Amino acid sequence: MFANQMDERVSMVPVTDNETDLIRRAQADDVNAFSSLAERYARRIYLLAFHYCRNAQDAEDLSQEVWLKAFQALAGFRSDSSFYTWLRRITINAFLNHQRTSFRRPGQAVLVDLFDSDSETLFESRSISPETIYNKVLFESVMDAMAELTPTQRLMFLLRHYEGMSYDEIAAAMNCSPGTVKKGVSRAIAKLRAKLDMDENEPEQLTRLAAEC
Amino acid sequence: MHNCNTTRERLTEQLLDGCDPRMSLAADLRECAECREEFRALKETLALTTRLIETATPPDNYWPGYHTRLKEKLYAAQQLRVEPRRVEPGRQYSGFLSASIRVPVPVAFAIAAVVVLAFVLSIRVPSDPTIVHVPVEVTVPVPVIQQKTVERVVYREKRWKPAKPAKPGPVTPPSESTLASLEGFRPTAQVKLTVIKGGSGNEK
Numbered sequence: 001m002f003a004n005q006m007d008e009r010v011s012m013v014p015v016t017d018n019e020t021d022l023i024r025r026a027q028a029d030d031v032n033a034f035s036s037l038a039e040r041y042a043r044r045i046y047l048l049a050f051h052y053c054r055n056a057q058d059a060e061d062l063s064q065e066v067w068l069k070a071f072q073a074l075a076g077f078r079s080d081s082s083f084y085t086w087l088r089r090i091t092i093n094a095f096l097n098h099q100r101t102s103f104r105r106p107g108q109a110v111l112v113d114l115f116d117s118d119s120e121t122l123f124e125s126r127s128i129s130p131e132t133i134y135n136k137v138l139f140e141s142v143m144d145a146m147a148e149l150t151p152t153q154r155l156m157f158l159l160r161h162y163e164g165m166s167y168d169e170i171a172a173a174m175n176c177s178p179g180t181v182k183k184g185v186s187r188a189i190a191k192l193r194a195k196l197d198m199d200e201n202e203p204e205q206l207t208r209l210a211a212e213c
Numbered sequence: 214m215h216n217c218n219t220t221r222e223r224l225t226e227q228l229l230d231g232c233d234p235r236m237s238l239a240a241d242l243r244e245c246a247e248c249r250e251e252f253r254a255l256k257e258t259l260a261l262t263t264r265l266i267e268t269a270t271p272p273d274n275y276w277p278g279y280h281t282r283l284k285e286k287l288y289a290a291q292q293l294r295v296e297p298r299r300v301e302p303g304r305q306y307s308g309f310l311s312a313s314i315r316v317p318v319p320v321a322f323a324i325a326a327v328v329v330l331a332f333v334l335s336i337r338v339p340s341d342p343t344i345v346h347v348p349v350e351v352t353v354p355v356p357v358i359q360q361k362t363v364e365r366v367v368y369r370e371k372r373w374k375p376a377k378p379a380k381p382g383p384v385t386p387p388s389e390s391t392l393a394s395l396e397g398f399r400p401t402a403q404v405k406l407t408v409i410k411g412g413s414g415n416e417k
Contacts, residue, residue: 029294031287038283042276050269064283068290142265161229161262189225193258 023083027074034074038067041084045091051158052095052151054143066094088163092155092173099151145195149188156181157188215241220248228259366408 019040025033045066050059070090077086146154156174159165160181167178167185174181220241227234234252235242242249271279316324387395 029291031284031291034287035280035284039276039280042279042283043270046279047266047270051265056271060279060282064279064286067283068286071287071290072294138261139265139268142261146262146265161259162266164231185229186222186225189255189258192262193254196258196261197254 019083020079023074023077026071027077031071034067034071037083041087042067044084045087048091048158048162049095051146051162052154053098054146062094062098065098066091069094088165089173092159095151095155096174099155141196145192148191148195153184153188153191156184157192160185215244215248217245217248220245221251224248224252224255228255 019037022033022037026037042063046059046063049063049066050056053059053062066087070087073090077083149157152174156170159170159173160167165173167181170181171178220238223238224234227237238248238252242252
């Protein structure tokens with residue numbers, strides 16, 4: 001579902017050069033060509049990282065780490081798969097490595113405050129309208145629900161729901177069985193549903209809550 | 214026949230694939246109110262998480278700075294690749310000395326236990342120091358098996374038959390020719406035995 005939206009967004013990036021040509025030049029150590037490639041997919045990788053880390057600064061660090069790894073490994077890229085498929089595999093590996101190392105980092109999972117004027121927030125250019133407030137409430141409730149998931153469940157859910165990958169593709173990328181992935185996604189959805197369980201009037205309640213803020 | 218578990222599983226799959234299950238699962242949804250509620254809740258949940266994307270997407274003015282920072286990192290990585298780090302003399306083995314490998318905890322415990330056990334066994338002393346062990350020499354006969362091939366000729370004694378008693382009758386004197394052949398004959402005092410080698414088939 002989300003993958004389609006992101007595909008549209010990716011296709012909106014002005015195509016100044018052929019991707020194959022950009023890859024060939026980047027493989028010859030051309031940083032500008034690689035930056036052009038990064039501009040095409042940066043939003044998609046960043047958003048995956050953001051929903052995985054639930055923290056804007058960590059998302060930037062993690063997504064840029066993905067690009068650095070991709071730059072260093074680009075010489076080994078073969079055209080038997082698309083560039084994004086190859087990049088996504090690097091992204092998943094980087095996320096899994098981050099998951100292993102983040103156990104040592106205390107005090108993680110700090111949600112970004114949308115209205116924190118001291119920090120470079122994601123929404124600083126947006127005016128504070130009722131719609132924005134509604135989005136803030138919505139954002140926080142969904143982020144709280146995402147925080148309930150384990151990192152592995154979150155990654156499986158993101159890859160299945162946002163990236164539109166099949167269970168077999170996720171299993172191959174995460175080095176586990178498709179049954180494990182299916183179970184992980186199912187549990188993630190059950191947790192999200194329990195956390196976000198809304199009745200028919202919930203959108204109205206959210207709007208009222210937003211108006212009170 | 215309607216099965217709630219199967220229906221909910223298919224609902225989830227179809228919603229994740231971005232399809233509308235109201236067509237393919239129309240009969241199940243019409244029949245079961247719980248599945249209808251499940252469909253509504255699932256659809257709402259996934260829609261909310263999708264809306265989160267829009268909410269969390271950074272504004273357009275965020276990206277130039279992001280790409281500038283990324284480019285700086287890329288140039289730095291390229292610089293490191295072009296200029297390999299100079300290693301000071303004697304420092305090339307520092308990595309080896311400080312290297313570590315990850316070992317599962319049970320394996321580490323097992324290795325540690327083996328090392329400790331070996332150490333304890335190697336330094337173990339007699340429990341009673343007053344006992345002095347004196348070496349005693351004991352000669353133990355050891356049977357030596359010797360193999361020898363013996364070749365032997367076996368003679369079988371012929372069955373002895375008692376001589377038939379001579380018929381009583383008049384004793385005939387030896388003839389003239391017999392007496393002539395026995396002239397000069399002396400019976401020997403020793404028995405002369407001639408041994409003839411041969412197999413059992415040549416027994417005499």
